[in-house]
Amino acid sequence: MTAPLFPCEQPSNSGPLFVVLNGASGRAATEERQRLVSEQFNAAGRGHEYLTVKSGRELPQVARRAVELAQRERGVVVAAGGDGTINAVAQEVLDYGLPFGVLPQGTFNYFGRANGISQDIATAARALVQAPVRPVQVGQVNGHRFLVNASIGLYPKLLEDREQWKRQYGRSRLVALGSAIATVLREHRRLNIELVRGEQIRIIHATTLFVGNNALQLKQLGLPEAERIEQGELAALALHPVSRLTMLWLMLRSAFGKLADAEEVQRSAFRHMTVEPRLHYGSHRIKVAVDGEILWLRPPLHFEVAPHPLYLVAAEPTGPLE
Template sequence: MTEPSPLFVIFNRASGRGDRDEVGPAVEAACAAAGRRCELLPVEQPGQLAEKAQEAVRRARAVGGIVVAAGGDGTINGVAQAVLGSGCRFGVLPRGTFNYFARTHGIPTDLDGALRVLLTEDAVAVQVGQVNDRVFLVNASLGLYSQLLQDREAWKRQFGRSRLVALGAGIKTLLSGHRSLRLSVELPGRTRQVRTPTLFVGNNALQMEQVGLPVADAIDHGCLAGVMLKPVGRWAMLALLARGAFGRLGEADQLLKLSFRCLTVKARRFGSRQLKVATDGEVLKMRLPLRFQVAPQPLLLIRPPGLAPERREAQAQHGTEAGA
């Protein structure tokens, strides 16, 4: 009988719910009960994540193992960056605040449930987004949304991690004012000049469905979903935030919505060389032009088959249908 594939588990001790000592023992106990070998690779500092992920991929490739990321969407993104294109299967133990990547693929957010999926299910090819050479699993953005994420992280460090803290940070950012970006947006065969406070590119259908955006369906059909805001004042922006909270953002006429497999963004203002770009909550500066695309290769994700329960609920609420 072939020995089951070993697991190489990267867990970020600084991530998510503050469960610094829970992940390792739980993984070891579940693997022992299932007769599976596992190796733990803890990340003590954020700067170690890329190195640990590359180490896990090297070791997994040598023995046909599975690379597993335990943490929030930022940690999962960092490990996926190393796994994509390696041929390794990828597993997720979600430990963050929102956990959109896991939830859209039906992976439970409780540790025991996620471990059951990891140890019993098969790998399924799932779509990945890229901006230049950077992976994003949930979304990538520039402008106001990336500033909102920076402010949210500052609030989390001060007040702790919760959805209420995230909402409060978002309101403060919107009330502080914002400036518009002047962009040249290029799709195959057409170019559009736009002025917008933010460009948001989604690769997570559940996130889109929950705020009521109909472009979620594009993600199920192999595209990325783009959203741009028309220039609006701060009170109109707060009204949009409220619409999103109640799942009715798609009704707003201040949005420009599009779907695509490839989109190039350039700055119209002379002298602009870099912009801040957020990928799955991590903000960094990137050189222009920015090329958003569906990655040529998928991730081989360990997940349950079919449409996730939360996706079915979101679709029922908004009266839409999408593929598995």
């Protein structure tokens, strides 16, 4: 692979499309998605190639291969999957300034929905071959990029438990809700965190620290910081230690988009923030959830807006975020 390239001008959406396709849902479903997508690409006269991924472990390698092909052919790298798949492919694309397309497949698809990309894969494919390229903001923590959010504390545990429930009961919003309720009813460790923003240092006690980079997700929680994302910042939410009953009440408020006035939640917006968790004796790393994927990182954690954007192939959303 050639050296990273950050173009002086935005790349164009004119070359062949190299689609990294999450095939975890099975051969029949994968072949049907390929058929629907190929119909739209062929109708537009666009060359394309599928690089199918059968397990999460293959994603980085397959994404790198797609980047190599797109560099050589002056093409577009496309991620077909949920937010985790989209993030994994974007990680490889970002350093090379290549155009990046999305064909959403997951349960929540915050990234695709926030950028006006249809949840119907055929509709999304048809729009993809016609859309312009525009820069979108990326967040990062210790060099690991995130398109939607990153977090420590309770939220990573929620994600881990949700995946276990999905494997047992299937993928649906109802299963995700049931898993979340079961998780918050357990005992949770309190985090002692030092936050550094510029010259300001603050010590807080929290069960979770959530950093968002997705205006749609924050808007659904009823948080005014959604507008700050669109102004080039990230949003931080720290949940103070509360009782189980209060935790359930906060979940209910968040479900109805009423979290803004909750006294138990501390909120702020920033471009760069250093987080120093006070770890237990013998601990050298902390669990961090990055767009749904679990990483173990060494503190301090440096959260910031990435210096380079992702060049997304998508028109500007024309309606309200939903």
